[in-house]
Amino acid sequence: MTNNETANRRSLLPLFGDxxxxxxxxVMSLLLVSAVAGAFLGAQSTPSLKIIIAVIVGGALASGGAASLNMAYESELDKKMGRTKNRPVAEGRIQFNTAIFFGIILNVGSFVILTLMTNILAAGLAIVGTLLYFGLYTVILKRTTTQNIVIGGAAGAVPPLVGYAASTGTLDLSAWYLFVIIFFWTPPHFWALAIMIKDDYARANIPMLPVVMGIRHTTKQILLYTVVLAVLTILFGFVSHALGWIYTIxxxxxxxxxxxYAYQLFKEPDRPTATKLYKYSLLYLALFFLLVMIDSVLE
Structure with a gap:
């Protein structure tokens, strides 16, 4: 290999990383876990390898495409926030039009793969997820209402529907129950993050709940949503015929x-406590979907 070839390969690595x-x-990794869990629940067993591959690849393309569109649209906003100022479009390493084109191509790829390997319902739902995340949350809600993450949370609740539809070709009560569970998980998770980086959101003029209503009000809402989420997830074990005592316990x-963790944040509404809740909420959702997968196979 010549020195020029070596130099070219090294120059491509940062571009690939961007x-x-x-x-x-x-973010994609957790969405894919939820989509695969939906496929397990729909199959009430281990789905075929073809279904699993289609859900992972198609889901990754749709999620990645939606994220690329989001990052392009929010590039000016990202420059104002410490957490996001180094993103590729914000720093100019990737152009706006390139990120938009990349996002569209990934979504087209997702639709084609899911249609060919599963069914049109799963493919369509993947695109609906992108439209909700980019169109509803990013473009319309994020800069206009304190309920942005509540309503926009519907986007993150779509992947298990994709997995379920991929396995069954339809959606029933169990599938929609998964949707509702993620919908109610989203506010405590993202409001904990919003407390952690409240100053960033205020600087960027994004009306997140802690910025507009204060941290104390936000912790009350987190506690309320946590209680509702707990009731929903425990009841799910009795609603779904595919789940049993392993899931319930x-x-x-x-x-x-x-x-x-939510109660601790209510008592001590500060950044370290919010960070603990935020981190645990990620583990919570991953383990929740692991329970769904395990019990779907064993039951």
Whole structure:
């Protein structure tokens, strides 16, 4: 290999890293876990390898495409926030039009793969998720209302519907129950983050709940949503025929811990306590979907 070839390869690595960053891979990973869990629940067993591959690849493309569109649209906003100022479009390493085109291409790829390998319902739902995240949340809600993350949370609740539809070709009560559970998980998770970076949101003039209504009000809302979420997730074990005692005991334990973190934040509404809740909420959702997958197979 010549020195020029080596130099070219090295110069491509940062570019590859920037395009990967456009897809928000850490966010994507949790969305893919939820989509695969939906596929397990729909199959009430282990889905075929073809379904699993389609859900992972198609889901990754849709999630990555939505993230790229979001990052392009919010590039000026990202420059004002410490957490996001180094993103590829915000720093000019990738152009706005390039990120938009990349996002569209990924979504087209997602639709084609899910249609060919599963069904049109799963493919359509993946695109609906992108439209909700980019169109509803990013463009319309984020800069206009304190309820942005509540209503916009519907976007993050779509992946398990995609997985479920991929396995069954339809949606029933269990699928929509998963949607509702993620919908109610989203506010405590993101409001904890909003408390952590409240000054960033205020500087960018984004009306997140802690910025507009204050941290004390936000902690009350977090506690309320946590209680509703706990009731929903525990009841899910009785609603779904695919789940049994493993899920019920596990979900009760997860919710006890989540309530404890939410209550601690209510008592001590500060950044360190919010950080603990934020981190646990990520673990909570991952373990919740793991329970769904395990019990779907064992039951």
């Amino acid at each position: 395009f990967l960053a456009l897809t928000k891979p850490r 596990g979900s009760a334990s997860l919710n006890l811990a989540l309530f404890w």
